[in-house]
Amino acid sequence: MKKTTVFTGLVMLLCLASCEEHKEEKHEVVTFLVTNPVKKDTSITKDYVSQIHSIRHIELRALERGYLKNIYVDEGQHVTKGQRMFQIMPNIYQAELQKAKAESNAAEIELNNTQLLADGDVVSPNELAMAKANLDKANAEVSLAQTHLGFTSIKAPFDGIMDHLEAREGSLLDEGELLTTLSDNSKMWVYFNVPEAEYLDYIMSDAKQNNKDVALLMANNKRFNQKGIVETIEGEFDSETGNIAFRATFPNPDGILRHGETGSILMSVPYKDVVIVPQKATFEILDKTYVFVVDKDNVVHQRELTIGAELPHLFIVDKGLSENDTILLEGIRMVKDQEKIHTKLVDPTTVLSNLALYAE
Structure with a gap:
């Protein structure tokens, strides 16, 4: 009778242990959200430190x-x-x-x-x-x-x-x-320096032909209430900085701007047909940017990216991804290269519309 009781107890313990193992296995199954990069036209706003001058400023x-x-x-x-x-x-x-x-x-x-x-x-x-x-x-x-x-x-x-x-x-x-000294502030000339690569992008784009509109961010971090036009570019690059000076003209009907002020020029730079990924989906190792690409068998692969530009919560990718790839959207710290995972695909449009939420 005692042997039977002991045997029964052992069976119950084994059953409980087996149940616990099954519970733990079920608990460890994690589903990761994945999505696809987006390929579309976009633009970024770049800012350049500027000096503000009166259109005429003379000494008497x-x-x-x-x-x-x-x-x-x-x-x-x-x-x-x-x-x-x-x-x-x-x-x-x-x-x-x-x-x-x-x-x-x-x-x-x-x-x-x-x-x-x-x-x-x-x-x-x-x-x-x-x-x-x-x-x-x-x-x-x-x-x-x-x-x-x-x-x-x-x-x-x-x-x-x-x-x-x-x-x-x-x-x-x-x-x-x-x-x-006497200043004519009816219009203002705003000078700002542009790096050589961005100058080439500008000079080879349609903006050169259309006198590109720019905005001015004043020293109080507020936008000036008039838009300016890039009218001239100086003839030579600064050999020390590699920059070239642009000049934008702003109307100043309210006399807000004065000679000698500083600010930042805000210029929109268009990007056509580029691949965009959420910044949240990327990670850095030794100053290089990577993303986890998920193959058809749900195995993750670490892949290096070349970043072309940065937007709020987004990266524009020059090399490394196409819109047909599937990337890990979240949980990048919980997986390893060549690891197989469970995934749930999230529509890229939904990702973009909730990007601030995902970035938190």
Whole structure:
């Protein structure tokens, strides 16, 4: 009776152990989500550090030597073309003009007298010609004196915004001394440097023919409310950086942008008929990017990729995959190369629409 009881107990223990093993086997079966790469047209937005310049930015300097008599404008003021800005003491130049006019009047009287004498054959034609030349010289001196006097009144050459005043009333100015700078901010030139490879992509694309539109990200991380157009490219590459300068023009109707600001140019670069994979499906080993490809027998194979560009949650693949491959979407840390797994195929469209969820 005791032997029977012991035997029965052993059988029960074996049965329980067998059940536990079956439970563990069932628990260990994991189904991995797989999908296919997508082949489609897309674009990425690249940003380039930029410098913002006024379309016209000039220095206003004293054209004559003298005391700065009047300042009619203030720093930061908007001035209009022809508006008087500075007055240099004009007394000397006014006196020179009066002297030149007096000499011109004397030369004119002399010419009239010589003309009367010439009409009566009293003087030779050469003397008449000399009198005319003296009058022309005197009139030229008048024009020169008027020009010098005009230089004492400095006016705005175009509509713009004044910068810092470099001199104050009463200052003794030398010829050519800086007074202020003037900026025409109606349009802005934004310069940014582009690497050689991206320059070649641009110059060989349709964008070159269509004056490519670009956006400007300002220093406060907000987009400028106007779009710009790439209008010119400089003639030479910088031998040190390998970059070439592009220039985009932006309208500035609200006067938001000022000369000397910085920002980032945002330029869309098109990619046609490229293979796209989720970044979540990739992994890196020693700076190389890999993905697990699942064959028809559900065996995973590690494959190296060449990444062409990066999008939010996506990679554009230059080499290594086609749209007909099946790749492991998640659980890449749970499998090994040449391992057979259970899979469930997820439609690539569904993957793309829920990409942020998969990336978490």
